[in-house]
Amino acid sequence: MSSKQFAQLLLCKVINEQDISQLTKYNITATDMPTRVDRDTYQFLRDYYEAQGEMPSYATVATSVANFDYVPDVTDSFTYLAKQVKNYSGKVAIFQLLEDPTMQAKFESMDSIEFAEYIEQAMHEIKVNAKISTGLGTNVLLDGEKFLTEYEKRKAGESNKVWASKFPTINREMGGYTEGNMYAVYGRSGRGKSIIVMEDALEAACNGAHVLIWALEMPWFEWMARAYSSLSARRQIFNAQIDGVDYKTGFYNRDLQQGKLDETFEQAFRVFTLELGEGQHVKGSITLRSVDDDNFDRRDLAALQADIEAVSANFVVIDPIYYMDFEQNTSKTAGGDVAATSKKLRRLAGKTKTAIIAVTQAEEEKESRNDEGARSISIPSRSEVKKSKAILEDAAALLAFDSADDTGVIAIKKGRSGGEDVQAELVFMPSYGVVKEIEYEAALVREF
Template structure:
């Protein structure tokens, strides 16, 4: 059993193709040692860059020196993958049973909730240790499979819906469905990163494990924004801004500048100490200045998703990723290939992946007096590649007038409805206040005053 991983990797080299890895659902996490995982990473990267071909023995042995090559393995891929998956399942089961999470659930949850939690975890381990899935489905004979999936969805064990912070989005599209990508776009400096961050934090408040790839921000900058937003959700501090009282969080600019007064600094320290109790889920960030964050490819993203068992992922922005190879040799083909791989990754990992990109600038957006109106860019203005539009379940155009504390989100494409819906936003991110404007409530208030 100890050499099964080495045998499988060696057989891949002998056959000259990486196809068996996908066919039998062999993943990086199935290998029990760091050396085998590094060998797997090398083979997968080579295959991605060379049309699915495996490296030659000479190339493999020159680049992988810590894993023994075993020539002429006669066991089938099916058998080797089965053995590898069996070991993975037992390893993951043992780790879970012996983990603090298992003990805490056993001691704190009611019996029914504990059994449901245990069943959910066991089902996930079972799914992860399958060695393959049917290649094609005949819908006239696959009814039982469909019903099984329906019941799993009904029970919440097959897929998840993570709700948006913005109620109208939930009303129009039902929230964010696992297995889908969602694209957010705006012109430079208009708040797309803020809007996506708000929904990422919202998912964490629902218990999600959230992975952030903040590719153009530092860790400190992103965390300052997040701390401002999270603190505003639990704050009792009222601040009057432009004649309106808001419940606000820590001042983002003060955190960035290091100019917070002593009382607020003590409050910030207390807030940081209690943060794990405030947020039911996890938010894990890799940022532009994160140590050892040199690989920003689809393969690395998949590794990170598996590492934290992510439910929701943010890639901000997509055009700073390490692009997939442009085999089409057309303009934008590298971004298009990356977008397609992200969509597949969302489906394979059953995650929600939020993708951020730029919109084309509009030199005519300002009026003659230098002012402008809120005007989200049209979906035709998505920069870099139209594949981002085509691959996403929904796209969200964003515009803000930060000096006026206003913003808007416009649904530019809706696979499940909601297209052309407009969401008005209160936009005061420096104080953590980014929320949907209660237009109905305001209208009712106006009616009661005016007599209409």
Template sequence: MQYGTLLISKAIEANDPNALLRFNVSEADFQTQGERKAFRYVMDYAEKHRGQAPTAEMVANEVPEFQPDFNIEASYDYLAKNLKDRAAEREFIELMNGRIDPETNRQVQEPQLEKRFIEAQKSGDMGKFFEWLTGQAESLKMRTSVRNSVGTDIKRDIDKFKAEYENRKAGESFRIWRSKFDFVNKAMGGYVSSNVYVIYGKSGRGKSAVSLEEVTNCAMQGANVLIWSMEMGWYEVLVRLYVSISGTMGVTTATLDGVDMEAGFNSRDVRQGKLSDEFEAGFMEFLDRLNEIIPGNITVRAVDDEDFGSRTLRDLKSDIIETKADVVLVDPFYYLDYEANTSKTAGGDAANTSQKLRRLAGHTKTTIFALTQADEDDEKETEDGARELKLPQRKDVKKTKALLEDAALLIAVDTNAKEGRGLIGLNKGRDGGEGEVAEIIYLPQIGVVKQPEMGAGAADVFEF
């Protein structure tokens, strides 16, 4: 059946050429030269004549090789879906066998699948072949996509809204992950899936430690967490995670300003393999119990992983799907392999990557934390020589300003590990909370990064 001919004929007969646009039909979907010429003519005519279709006689006169068929009972949706299915089949066959020019019967494109496979074998890099193959599969999948409406109609799609409401009520459509820091939850209700949250601060000021606390807290709520650590090695990341979790459990006690508090294992001793016999036994028992301690899971991809050479958003999406991730940490954003600078403007590659990261969060329904640096400025010290804590502002976001626009929330961090204190502030809160700041206890070396308890556990929150 000539689905292309039937679809164009239906659009002509119904004087509805825009149907071809509504159903996402393109010239490449049609099989014959006559259908392609007829499609171009109908669309050009409609553009010049306010959406009107040419008559059958006009089309026949302009495109003699196109023979319309007005004996059509099938719907637009049915015809468009079958047209696209056939187009995808042809594209796959061309990958396998090459492209043949139907007019000259000559091969104009050699088989790509076999060619790419042989090249990958010779180079010893099968990963690139599978990356290319995955891209082709995604392209073919998109080829079969039929769009039959634009957006969501406020009146017509009430049932769609009700279904989504019930899904959200049941916690199936989206999730809200509680922050470890109560003032964040009070200010904006936690972290919502399908959003990007940007944590930023000056170099060495605790943004990685704070972000690890947040994603670990999500795992404790049952989330599958994926960490892309592009600065730290896997062992260092796991040390920080284990120490953080042990601090939450309170495996030991530490004292700060005369106050005892629950703490975890010492990260330096774990990092160097120098735990005392007593603590080592306790640490090994702690590791053996992780499966029952953490309701969710954490997967770490680190800078020293041998198979972590490619860091594109396509690779990230693949890892999200593979690990069934709910929460993702990208540390730092500017170490991603940036998307092409299609705008040809300064910083366009980073901006394009930021926009696509936001789309990725939406498509995968994940909560994504992206880390970036803040610009450096002059340090200020108090009279006794202590460094004054100062949170960076919006304008201080470094590397890419696009993150300002694409993030649901900017989280500013400044800490002083020597003094065991820090500040966390909320900037540009799409869901509220902008301008709020909380003091935190910052002793990451023993797994203590938290808001201090005041009175009946109230948070020390103020505005700046």
């Protein structure tokens, strides 16, 4: 039997069983049909069912479709037949791609990386289309064993990985960051929201996560200086007295950025970086793509997925999301490009089993100051989120941040698992690498 005949057998079995849902279940489309007769038969079945609400008999199909050859008593399973149809369709698609008359022109006009990405994307689409689903959803009443299998994996820490936050309130109220979810963090410009997100990314890396950072407005040297300051503070390398209080600190961030460490500190820093390279302090990995990288030209979802797969990322930061290359605004509505990107980003988190944190900005407001003229903390509301409000709806949790002087506050503005309107008060001195939650119950307050 020719491989292309499996499409005919599948269509005849659909007619015999009077069950067109099998075509949808296994994602069988007209493009999977290898011959004109098969495509005409497929389309006739679809059109007839849509108009009549029921399937036609084989006699009606034979009368309506030229050269239709009916095969009775097809006993092979739908799964087997669908798999054969998809297999043949995939091979045809690969052949057509390789024989594409424009291939030579693409090869000559694109550089090697662009051409490789074009081939990779085309082959990925063929691979996705060639797969068949193994069933429609999960039977809640009959699939108890499936649930118990997943339950045991989670019990053993082998599935549904949760990456702990550096801040106890986030862990207590949200349960940390769970793979497959997208989270959003927002705050006004210059208040330190990128620091907060970096701290949790470093925490995940310290706990074994492969972290991917898309720093879309911060140069790599600045980001690394901040990270080194924080990681060294976790090692409590130095003692410092700040405003009369003793702290365990790391390397001073500004000195790192300006290349002004004194000789003793510079030698200690060189030892520290060697220890990092040997994996002494961080169990996982951190891959940084920054705004000033020469080869960081594509910043769309396809490029993000490629980076995630390349480094086997578990924890992803996009800072800020509004500097990504957005998806096309097919809805023709205001903000449609952001909305489309947000929805696909959420799906990407689930598909790649990553925890994705998207950073965005809040509208500026007139600063609030106390009697001494010092700026006071003012947590922005959800309505103040700027440019990318769609991610508020798609995110599993929404965190707002603000800082003033040496303090900061994280507020949970939306939490799928609870904790909405809970706040955590922080010691916020990122210049010394010191960013931590104040450990007393008064730090946990609720807004009224």
